[in-house]
Amino acid sequence: MARKLWLQFSKGSLSQIMFKNGFDKFRSYLMHWPGSFESNVSNREIRAETWRALEELYKEGICKAIGVSNFLVHHLEQLKEDSGMVPHVNQVEYHPYQQPNTLIEYCHQEGIVFEGYCPLAKGQLLTDPTVRHIAEKNKRTAAQICIRWSIQNGVVTIPKSTKTERIRENCQVFDFQLDKTDMDALGKMHDGRHVTWDPSNIL
Ligand SMILES: NC(=O)c1ccc[n+]([C@@H]2O[C@H](COP(=O)([O-])OP(=O)(O)OC[C@H]3O[C@@H](n4cnc5c(N)ncnc54)[C@H](OP(=O)(O)O)[C@@H]3O)[C@@H](O)[C@H]2O)c1
Structure with a gap:
């Protein structure tokens, strides 16, 4: 019953967006968070x-790819047990301060594209002395x-800017390569901080 309602709601809002923007399908559609506000049903059941x-929307061709976001290994393992289809993508916070390498390895093994959000740590990294030194x-x-x-680590990355010049700047990253010294220095910057939310307490 819950699924029917959710499906109806999703289809309703997706078709409105399609109609308004002239789309005929969605490239990808993600479940944003592993937890729910429902108190009488477990997060696992809701997921x-x-x-x-989402699988139905995919099978009907409304979404070309479906995925999840902020899912950790235990969320993905449960989903594998509870459903028939592996997510195409898992979108998770990823930048030098936040490097969930075990999760990345798991996603690669399972054929899930790991997509890293907040690659600039919402701007916090732009004044970091190590990053600035490597930039110079x-x-x-x-x-x-x-x-x-992010790219050299095989991670799909989605920086965001509201400024045209910066969007252009952020795209100009395919004509140079960071050497091993730079990659190692950035790889050592993990301190576990989140600039958004931390899903590790979501069962
Ligand atoms: N799935 C999730 O739970 C989740 C959570 C958070 C974010 N996201 C997604 O991840 C994407 C990026 O996230 P985000 O915007 O929060 O973080 P971000 O890309 O790490 O940082 C964006 C910030 O950096 C600034 N910036 C961007 N390019 C710059 C440049 N070249 N020079 C100087 N400053 C620059 C932007 O300011 P200006 O706009 O002023 O340039 C903005 O303040 C978004 O698409 C967002 O929707 C997903």
């Missing part, structure tokens, strides 16, 4: 139910160093 609704050495901006680092 499984929501996921089955490579004659690039601090933002380009962070974005390039």
